[in-house]
Structure formats: C-alpha cells, structure tokens
Amino acid sequence: MIGSTGAFCLSLPGNDKNNERNSTDQFLSTSSDLRHVLNDDEIISLVPHLGIETISAGTILRDEGAPECSLLIIVSGEVRLSYTDTEVNKLNPGQIFGEGAFSEDGTSLEKAEATVDSVIARFEVRKFDQFLQQSPKSAQKLQNYFKELHLKRLHEVEGLSYNDSRKFLALVAHNEMKPSLMEFAKSHQDKLRRFHLIATGTTGIKLYQETGLMLSEKVASGPLGGDQAIGKLISESSILGMIFFKDPLTAHPHHADIEALGRLCDVYQVPFATNPGGASAILNYLLMDHPEEAVIPNRVLENYKNQQKKVVATA
Template sequence: MDRNDLITTLQNEANLKDCFNKEDIAILAQHMSVKTFDDNAILMRKDEPADCMAFLVSGRVQIIEDERQIALLTPGDCFGESMFSEEATQVASVQALETTKVGWFTIHDFHDLLETKQRLALQFREVFKAVGRARTEQHAAETYTDKRKYLALIAHNNMKESLMEFCNIHTHKLEQFPLIATGTTGSMLFKKTGMCLSRKVASGPLGGDQAVGTLISTQNIIGVIFFRDPLSSHPHHADIEALGRLCDVYQIPLATNPQSGEAILDYLLSGKADHQPLPNRVLESYVKGQKKVVEAG
C-alpha cells in the first residue's frame, strides 16, 4: 500500500505530472524506498552529504536554515534536490512537523535508474536541477540584503514645491547620495533637476512613511529630509510621528525645513556621520531587557 500511495502522490500531487506521463512517474517511484518519520524527526541535516532527495507522501515538513523556517512542504513536494546540483552538502535541514511518510531517492537509486532507463533518468535529473535552481534564486531574493544607505526625501502635498526648490538649489550635494522617495516625488525630482531615485516607496497615506521606517530599522537610511505641512492635518499622522520616533531611536538626522535640510546635507558630506555616534543608552537598555525576556522564556 505504501508503494501505491507513493505512486498516486507523485502522479497526482507532485509537479512531475506537468513534465512526465504516469508510466514514467511510476518507473521513478519503483526506484524509491518508502520511509516513515516521527513528529519532530530530522529527515535531512544541513551540511550532511547531498546524496539523497525525497518526495512527501503524507504529513508535513519544514525546511530550516539558521533556526528559521524558509519553507513549509505538503504532500507532493520534494526536497533535497541539491543532490543534482554542484553543492556537495545539503544546504538546509528538513524536520517533520507530524508523522510523515516520504519516497526516498538516493544517488545509488538514480544510478540504477540510469542503467535501465538512461534517457528517462537524465530527463528527471534535468527537472530536479531546474527545481533546485528556481529554489536557490527564490531563496537568494528572499534573503537579499540591501547594503546601500539612502537619503530619504519626503514632503506633504503642499510642501512638494518647496522640496523641489530645495533640491534644485542643492542638486550637487544631493547627487552624492542614493535617494529614496515616493514615486510622485521622484517624478517631480526628475523633471525639476534631472536626478533619479535609487529606490521608491508608496505615498505616505499608503504606507510610504512606514516603508522608510523599516529601512531605518535595517540601517539603510543615512538621513531624512521631511518637509511637513505644519498648517494642515494629515490622516496618517500616526505614521509621521512613528517615523520621527524611529529617527530618534536609531539616531538618524531628521530635517523638517530647508534650513535644517541644508544642515543635514553639510553634516553628511563632512564625513562626521561615519564616526561612531554617542551611545544610545535607551536603545541599549531596551535590547538588554528583551534578551532577559527571551532567556527567561
């Protein structure tokens, strides 16, 4: 029955059905062994030899890298496809989240298939290699770290013209930084000064202020020039206030008018920003407190 379950799963649930007919898939299944793992069992461990792969027949497993779940797999999904890549070892660990049954396919099983069905074996190999490349590219995109440090340019609608005038006057200084702003501000900036953004975010009411705040927390913002309209109310006032608070938390210079904006540009260009700022005792105390909470748990 286990063998029949494996064949049925591969034929109906796995992506193999998009590339192979049922007869070819059944031949592959005949070269697999069926294994059962208990809840929490480690099926594959990172840095072990990449000499096997598997298809999930029943249960659930998670892919773990550096104590972080990077994928959750269900019946029909495969893992361990690095067996067909240039990687000598497994690139992540696989753990069962419940009693789990898999079709186990080793490098020796592949060689046996190669001897009897060479063309089919090579076709399977190419598909598994393609799956591995796709997952590697997806993982690289998900874990990509942007190391650039942006200067954020933000302005309320009634202040955008003032920001453009400021940018036109200080074009030479602003050109020395990768700039981030909303798409609207970026379009105006290009028309007025010819400068282009390095990155754009949504408008403030649609989450742009929060997006810049996120970049502050990842140390991707070197300064914020935010021309706020002091005479009008704003529906996203909480986001504006949160952005200012984050600037204080991470000691990011924040300018809210042309004079303070010019001061920030001169400060950043002076190189003083590269020096270690004064210790942020409040942040240090908070981090220590969070560590104690984790340790106590």
C-alpha cells in the first residue's frame, strides 16, 4: 500500500510475514529505545499494531507544525530532524520520533526527512485504543513516556528559536589593564549601570567585587574563547559598544582573536574604545539621543552580503 508520504507498506504472506514479525520483535527488544519503556513481553504485544514501511532517501515523513498521527521507530537507515532549516538531530536505527502524537496539541516540532533509504515501524495513533484495550498498563506507560519526551524536545526547540533581544556593552581588559578598567568602572558606575553588561573571564568577577556592578552575561576568558563569544554577539548585532583596555606593551598568545574583535567592530560599525578616554566618549555617546544624525549606511557590509547572495543564486 502506498501512504501519503510515498512510503511502501510491506504486506508479506504466510511464513515471510511471521519471520518478519519475529525479526521485528527481536530488534525492538534489543536495539530500540522502546526497551527503556516496555519489557520484552510488552514489546511483543505492541508489534502486531505496527506497520513496517520502506522509505526512499529524500522522503519527507512529516513537516514542521503538521499534525502528528504516528509514532515512528527507525529500523534501518537514517532520519534528519530539522527546525527552521537548522538540523536538530540525526536519528539512527532504534531511535524514535513522532512523540507529539501523544501530546495535547498533537503537532510535530520538527521536519523529518529520510537521508538514506530507510525502514521504519509506524505506530498510528488510531491503533492506540486497540493497544490500550489489549494491554492497558503497557499503553499507559508508552503514552506517559512519550508525553514527557515531547515536552523535553519542545524545550530544546524553544531554545533554538529563543532570540535574546538585549543589547550589551562589552567590558574586556588584559590582566595588566584590569586595574585601569576597575578604576574606570568605579568613576563611571552610574552610567555603566544603565547598560546590560557582558565581560570575559575574571573581569566580571572583579567588577562585581570592586564596584558592585552586576553582569547580564559572562563568557570565558579571552584566550579560552571569550573573545570569540563576544565576536559572535557582534555579528548578531547584540553589542552596543566595546570597551577593551588592551595592554600595548605586552605580546599576547591570542593576538589574532583580539584583532578579530576590532575587525568585527569595524564591519558592524560598533563603537570600540581601547583606553579610558575613548571609553568615556563611548559611554556619553551611547547615553545620548542622536535624532539629528543621519544614519550612515554600512556600504561595505551591504556590498558583501549582495555578493554572497549572487554566489548562492548561481550555485
């Protein structure tokens, strides 16, 4: 039988069908996630309610937000789950998806697509009542487990789609310049308190200890990836300004990361100060309204993005 997904449902006669069912029993009992929910006897009682299907590579098993009507178990092959064109997971034999069928809203969280030719076992929701009458305890265990799994995956997807709208003022300093940054922060506490602050490594701890300023976000020390973490926020337009007290007389092993921060500030036109005078000017600028100032287009960034669009269009 051909389903709406284009899957071919196997319908095997006699001994072949019995052999297939025994093989399915063994696989589900030993290699599938069902073994975390049901015991061997309960799995055997579930198998008659399953349909076995072969799926061609590229088949869309469900779309994001579509009604969830079946619980699907991968017997062989691979299925990709994606959310808003971002890969969430790749599922392998034994793993299960479609748990939204047991949720209150009954909708799918992610798009599911077979990446290679695959075989799946399908448990349709309409057959759940039959299973419930036959094995009420097993059916209840199954339902509760997949309701909880759906909530877990819902939280994961919500995390992917969460957009932090805050704009941060970044405070960074090399070790030799941390005392200078602390002095600057003490003398500008009232102004700094008006921003969401982000800092690297021990800078944030020292700021709180010495000035009482509390961070909205803290990242790792610069050499351990903190500079790159702030760079990511710059690329997402989440940094209002950058105050980086650099030690100009000492070589640094992560010099490339430091230079990359300055380059990103230029790319995204983020105010960037490396000393107290410049930092004070940035604070005053950010705290003022500038209704009379014309917005200067970022021509370099616009041109680059247009070039990349052409590359994608001709690929």
